[in-house]
Every structure is written in structure tokens, then in C-alpha cells.
Amino acid sequence: MITVVICDDEQAFINRMKEYIKRFSEENKEEFSVREFTSGQTLLNSYNANFQIIFLDIKMPELDGIETAKRIRQMDSNVIIIFLTSLVKYVLAGYSVNAANYLIKPLEYKKFKIEMEKAVIKAVSIKNGYITVKNDKGFFKIYLSTLKYIETYQRNTMIxxxxxxxxxxxxxxxxEKDLEGYPFVRCHTSYIVNMQYIESVVGNDLTLSSGEIIPISKQKKKDLMQNLAEYLGSEL
Incomplete structure (x- = not known):
């Protein structure tokens, strides 16, 4: 079951969203638990780590959606936030809080369905700890516990x-966006590494437990060492 939150100061719109979620559930045989809030503050007061997808209205009295999202991000880097707005001018503001996307009011079911499908795939991925990849050979489900590192490869990437x-x-x-909230760090423009597999860091290279040596760029070394210290601290 996926937990979905609707936060909007218009009850009529909340009711419509609940109808859309019910229809989506019936069409896709997916179960949802729906929580509703009419203000950003009540959402924050009742925030739960089990929330997976949040539909968040931008224009609300007192605490608007952008500020609410900023406070949510201080608590939860994984939850999927989809903004609701009738004003396109607010769209760019969401990049600062890593919003998944926007839905423009008035909202049609067709547009809701497209975003909901993407959000559900990502929510399941976050919950189960895997990413999905497609290439000309097919579809791959990669569990993060088995992912050692990613590097640029010609015009593509190699996992x-x-x-x-x-x-x-x-x-x-x-x-990098898919792996936010997990113990991965970008140590170089061309490399993202799973900190679980880092054996040592010497100079401008890190060595994985499997023997591979990965370069560290000077610009990213400070962030790497800070992230690694935090990760190792949580493991001790």
C-alpha cells in the first residue's frame, strides 16, 4: 500500500483528487492510503515518515506550498512532492525543493494519471531500494545493495x-537524482559511488572492496569526505 497526501486549502479540490486516486487504484489494481490536509502547517504537524507521495498546493494562506516543501525536505529527502498550482510562474520555484513535477489547475484525470504513474514507480523503487534501467537489451531492476558504482560510458552511463x-x-x-537519500556520493563528474563498497581513500583515489580504483576530483573531495564521515558514523 502506498501512502498519498493531498494538501490543498480547497476541500472541493481535495475531494476531486480523492476521486482520481480511487479511479487510478481501480484501473491499476494498486492500493492507496490517502491523508488530507487543508494547510501546510497541519501537514507539518502531522508529518509521518511513511508518507510517500505528496500533492501540495502552492498558493495557500499563512504557510504556502513552497515553504511547506522546504520544511518537509529538512525532515525527508525521499518523499515525492508534486506541486499543484494554477499559476505557471511558480513552477521554477520548486527546483529548490526537488519537486518531482507540477500539475496545473484545473486538473484533468488524464494529466493526473501520467504523473501518478511516474510517482508510483518511484515510490515503490524508494521503498524497496532499487532503480530501474532500460536499454536496447531490455529492462533491468537493480537493487541498490548490489550497485557498486556508475560511470560515464561514451554518450551513456555504465552501471x-x-x-x-x-x-x-x-x-x-x-x-544522481534517483539515488538521493541513499548512501551514494558523486566523487567525480564521471563517477557515482556506493559508499557501502568504499574500502579506502588515498590521495585523489578511492578503492572499492572489489578492487576497482575510482578517481576523486579536487572539487568534490571535500563533499566526499564529509558524506563518508557521516555514513561511517552512522555505521559505527
Whole structure:
């Protein structure tokens, strides 16, 4: 079951969203638990780590959606936030809080369905700890516990796992976004590494437990060491 939150100061719109979610549930045989809030503050007061998808209205009295999202991000880097707005001018503001996307009011079911499908796939991925990749050979489900590192490969990227190497058509920044909230760090423009597999860091290289040596760029070394210290601290 996926937990969905609707936060909007218009009860009529909340009711419509609940109808859309019910219809989507019936069409896709997926179960949802729906929570509703009419203000950003009540959402924050009742925030739960089990929330997976949040539909958040931007224009609300007192605490608007952007500020609410900023406070949510201080508590939860994984939850999927989809903004609701009738004003396109607010769209760019959401990049600062890593919003998944926007839905423009008035909202049609067709547009809701497209965003909901993407959000559900990502929510399940976050919950189960895996990413999905497509290439000309097919579809791959990669569990993060097996993912050692990702590197740029020609015009694509190469995902190195404990079992095999898989070409991905995603860009590095897309992988970086998919892996937010997990113990991965970008140590170089061309590399993202799973900190679980880092054996040592010497100079401008890090060595994985499987023996591979990965370069560290000078610009990213400070962030790498800070992230690694936090990760190792949580493991002690």
C-alpha cells in the first residue's frame, strides 16, 4: 500500500483528487492510503515518515506550498512532492525543493494519471531500494545493495553491480537524482559511488572492496569526505 497526501486549502479540490486516486487504484489494481490536509502547517504537524507521495498546493494562506516543501525536505529527502498550482510562474520555484513535477489547475484525470504513474514507480523503487534501467537489451531492476558504482560510458552511463555491468541511457544527473537519500556520493563528474563498497581513500583515489580504483576530483573531495564521515558514523 502506498501512502498519498493531498494538501490543498480547497476541500472541493481535495475531494476531486480523492476521486482520481480511487479511479487510478481501480484501473491499476494498486492500493492507496490517502491523508488530507487543508494547510501546510497541519501537514507539518502531522508529518509521518511513511508518507510517500505528496500533492501540495502552492498558493495557500499563512504557510504556502513552497515553504511547506522546504520544511518537509529538512525532515525527508525521499518523499515525492508534486506541486499543484494554477499559476505557471511558480513552477521554477520548486527546483529548490526537488519537486518531482507540477500539475496545473484545473486538473484533468488524464494529466493526473501520467504523473501518478511516474510517482508510483518511484515510490515503490524508494521503498524497496532499487532503480530501474532500460536499454536496447531490455529492462533491468537493480537493487541498490548490489550497485557498486556508475560511470560515464561514451554518450551513456555504465552501471557496475556485483553481478554484471549494465549500460544505461540515463545521464549522470538523472542517476544522481534517483539515488538521493541513499548512501551514494558523486566523487567525480564521471563517477557515482556506493559508499557501502568504499574500502579506502588515498590521495585523489578511492578503492572499492572489489578492487576497482575510482578517481576523486579536487572539487568534490571535500563533499566526499564529509558524506563518508557521516555514513561511517552512522555505521559505527
Amino acid at each position: 557496475h553491480t556485483t553481478k554484471e555491468d549494465i549500460i544505461s541511457y540515463k545521464k549522470m544527473q538523472d542517476h
